[in-house]
């Protein structure tokens with residue numbers, strides 16, 4: 074009878090967008106215990122519990138199986154979870170929290186343009202100074218794996234909890250691996266990204282834990298949540314187009330040729346058409362319907378498009394059984 078537990082960021086960059094994401098799906102997150110209470114609920118879904126954690130704690134909770142779903146950055150999934158493929162399932166990217174984990178070196182290193190150049194510098198550095206090149210980062214796991222892939226072994230990691238970009242100027246490291254969005258912080262610290270040194274392109278994701286207790290209750294609640302999320306995502310890409318035409322069958326045939334247009338509903342009179350049209354070809358669709366005799370074509374934005382098949386739930390169910 075265990076409830077579905079969803080971990081969402083309690084603070085930081087992902088918090089606001091996460092609330093917007095739930096809001097769009099028609100899900101209202103409530104904190105009955107007040108803003109400082111770290112447990113919450115979703116209005117109307119009694120089998121769901123919300124855990125408010127920091128983005129990096131969410132990645133660890135997913136790995137441990139103490140929560141079923143979590144919203145966190147892909148960077149934190151790969152940094153904090155030892156074998157992500159076997160312990161979590163990515164349900165869907167969420168379109169916010171975009172940032173790249175990158176290798177950045179001082180701009181003054183004009184001879185270093187690639188990871189191969191960095192590899193040469195690392196060997197030289199050791200020979201010349203009798204100590205290893207220092208890389209400041211909080212992405213220890215990602216850095217080790219990436220440097221190994223580039224055959225770089227002559228370096229040492231200096232763990233940095235914050236203000237990593239300041240390390241080279243402060244003399245505590247020669248280069249850094251850090252997260253960047255606008256590049257403003259790197260720029261301000263006279264650092265440049267190595268073009269082939271982009272380790273990971275991250276964004277916020279809805280992630281499921283494979284190790285959580287997926288009871289029938291939890292699975293049913295997951296389905297209810299993912300139905301709404303999938304329905305909202307599907308609605309964003311289409312418009313409902315309506316018209317009265319000379320010949321319905323003929324008109325449907327015509328508009329079905331301009332892309333993934335699906336027939337939406339049947340009407341008995343043979344003249345009304347109402348179709349779901351990909352939003353970027355709406356004007357073409359309207360034109361075709363006018364050619365098929367329509368005087369007026371109306372276009373509506375939809376809130377949700379629910380389907381029998383849920384493209385988000387099916388792959389999850391496959392993995393967690395049930």
Ligand SMILES: Nc1ncnc2c1ncn2[C@@H]1O[C@H](COP(=O)(O)OP(=O)(O)OP(=O)(O)O)[C@@H](O)[C@H]1O
Nearest residue numbers: 084085086127128129146148170171172252254275
């Ligand atoms: N410009 C950015 N700088 C840092 N993180 C960003 C940026 N843009 C998006 N993010 C994402 O935000 C997430 C980190 O958010 P945040 O710093 O709030 O959490 P945290 O690191 O868990 O918190 P704390 O640093 O207090 O432990 C990461 O997944 C990261 O990819």
Ligand SMILES: O=P(O)(O)OC[C@H]1O[C@H](OP(=O)(O)OP(=O)(O)O)[C@H](O)[C@@H]1O
Nearest residue numbers: 235236238252253254255256257258259
């Ligand atoms: O490329 P930019 O757009 O400049 O963003 C990147 C910077 O933003 C983040 O720091 P944040 O301000 O979140 O502080 P933090 O180090 O305490 O997380 C991150 O750690 C970088 O320092």
Ligand SMILES: [Mg+2]
Nearest residue numbers: 085086128235
């Ligand atoms: Mg942070």
